[in-house]
Amino acid sequence: MPAALRRLWSTGVAGNPVSLRRQIELCNQVGLFGAAATVPYQFFYFFYDFALYRGVFLANLIFIAAYLLVLLINRRGWYNTARNLLLVNASCQLFVVTFFISAGAGVHLFYFTLAAILVFLFQHLHVLLYSAIMTAFGSLYVAAHFLFPQGSVAAPVPSPWIDIMYAGSVAGVLTLSGVFLYLFRKNIDQAESELTINNRYLETLCSTDPLTGLANRRGLDETLEREWARLSRHPAPLSVIMCDVDHFKLFNDRYGHDYGDRCLQQIATTLKDRVSRPSDLVARYGGEEFALVLPGTGEEGARYLGEKLREAVRELAVPNADVGTGAYITISVGVTSIDHFRSDEAACLLKRADKALYRAKESGRNQVVFLPYNSPRSSGNGGS
Template structure:
């Protein structure tokens, strides 16, 4: 099965997903029409009376070669030519075979299969062109059905074989339509999967700070609104931490923006390292400022995490010599919590502002420390 997939995937490399699906479909049609020609028609001609059916047998061999050339054309990236060759070859084959063996064998029924897959075979097919192609297929079907009778056929199929072949043609037409519909369904599923993956990726990009990999301000606002709604139904503690890299402007001016970016990445890694629960959210709030949302965490727990964060950043030992000869990069941390829900209170914005005020006090009172302010402060 894997080798067959490789065969019908010839020419798909370095193309968009939509183009790849079109190429695969074209190759699949060519392969299946080749198989439908060999079984049962070529097999019958060869076994029953090869001498009598020599001409139609040879003609079908030529058509088979043209079908296989479609794969070669796609491999050579001549996609438009491959589809035209496939369509013309199929129409000519059905017309010629019916001319040889008559319409009673049911070969002309394959025009229905071709009409059913026409819209999937071509991208951006204009409505007028589509109806012209359908009208052409309808005309060819009518010609073969009414004009190519056993009386006019060059080598008609005798009874009961013609009835058996007609039943086989019906089964093959329905089988091919079913197989093509399965391919279409798989392609649709694959397209939906690729679309969902792209949407997830774009959503991740829109919600992620590109420098640190943390969530951004948009996610913070959504998370606080979500937690506030949850607390209205199930009151539990909620804490927020705001932290800021001390003297970051001095650090940036002395060591350059590349070093500044690297410093922020290290602080972000520390921030993620002190959080263990999936529900905890770390955010780059802006510039050198970070925020943490801690659902189900009271004042004591939030203070503990804030202190661990402060100590971990200090232990990075990132020099900041403009502050002092032996100075290192540190952070100031503001913490705020509340353990009761009041629908008339200021909401999550007030909690965030309380943590921001606590951060301001930490910076104004000497930096590199943790300050707590209650929600009602």
């Protein structure tokens, strides 16, 4: 039954933005609960003394029909019309019913429920309009309370039924207000959850290379800065590896960019598969260059990993005929490490690894070159 009820009050919701969906659902909920809350009173009027309560009974049938019409209007997409009909119908019903059976039944207390949810029925409610509607609710409540005492109405409810009806009205006001606010709270939680997921997705997109699925330059820089800051608090080794695909321009020119993209994807997967720790980062630095950030890894471990990466790419056996007969795609690798924090920029460590990579390419490619980190402040242009 709750699932069916949810489907019913979701009428007209599909295809609308979150804020409007919230308005439509709440409008439908108030319409359904308004009709449902009227039914117990109708049973009393019908079975206790239909002749006496015929007027209020028939009036309530019209009000119930109007509540259900709200759902149909929302289904047609006339959302503001549905909302306005709901407010007018509910306000009139409370006043008319109180007119028939007196304020002693407490029906006019439901103005407080309307006041509690009023702001949620509008997407952008101007403060003047809000104040005007709230003033109208307050005026209708005061008028109903003082104009229709027990002894001056056409169809007064006798004791003890009047007390039971008042208690039911109080319980209904509290229950419906609580239910509406609970449902709205759930909608807010769901919207916040969706927003969090979307924000994380956008952050991932901003930090991810679309071709390889690795971190991009932004993700690399953020990770390196974070690890550099951590190094200042907790001394530990930190290594950076730079890799460049040898003769990739020749490969691209011969086999085409599509094949070149597939080659980069294979290399990216191979590099990522050789890194097992969650703290390590593999990134596409740009073009055919890749970079790895290895927290807690010193010179020996970084050298070893650099060799493993070079061998793994060679074992892919991707042919590169323009380099020579039987030649395959290879990578050159530059490695650098630091074992304690220095008051330089994290980018200096990346530049040092890039310099080591340049040495590897200068020395014939398909090899690993290690350069220890030297502070730019003490070695001029980065040392040798």
